[in-house]
Amino acid sequence: EVQLVQSGAEVKKPGESLKISCKGSGYSFTSYWIGWVRQMPGKGLEWMGIIYPGDSDTRYSPSFQGQVTISADKSISTAYLQWSSLKASDTAMYYCARGGITLKWPFDIWGQGTMVTVSS
């Protein structure tokens, strides 16, 4: 079964760092793009960025460039999303999703989501 399993919910304070993960299984992890999508409470879906685990080619949405870092460790089929200094406005559900092979899109398989709460 093709699946993406994300790390658990996090509660952090403003200014703290955080790295959440997304582990792929059931398919060739290095052959498909992996994207990250933010969903703020009660709001819609926003594309953050995307990575090709095969060579770590990474692209960011202009809205998130410089705000987060996307990486991947192909040896353990895991993609990451990290922040160096969290803000309260980073409170949201974050989803990873599998993209295409030659194309980065569409996202066909989604992780279960990781809820990040940033509060003092």
Place this chain on the structure above:
Amino acid sequence: QSVLTQPPSASGTPGQRVTISCSGSSSNIGSSYVYWYQQLPGTAPKLLIYRNNQRPSGVADRFSGSKSGTSASLAISGLRSEDEADYYCATWDDSLSGPVFGGGTKLTVL
């Protein structure tokens, strides 16, 4: 403000047919396939329609998609209570060089 425009809400009674619209521009819907996602309460989005009008395996044929120019629509026939969810259209945007989503439509089954 989402790049793709959807009505915030839609509703229907069991058995009815409802449609949800999605409006974009020449740099997104006008030049790319449209996809639809269903997000049931408290769950991750699920791919419902791909390449404008194709259904993944396991998706009921009550769901159908269409596209014309810079707009697209999702139709749900024979509405059921379990269809109550948020629905998002999405496509690739050439200007952004990335995917864009509609703001979502909350479907209520009365």
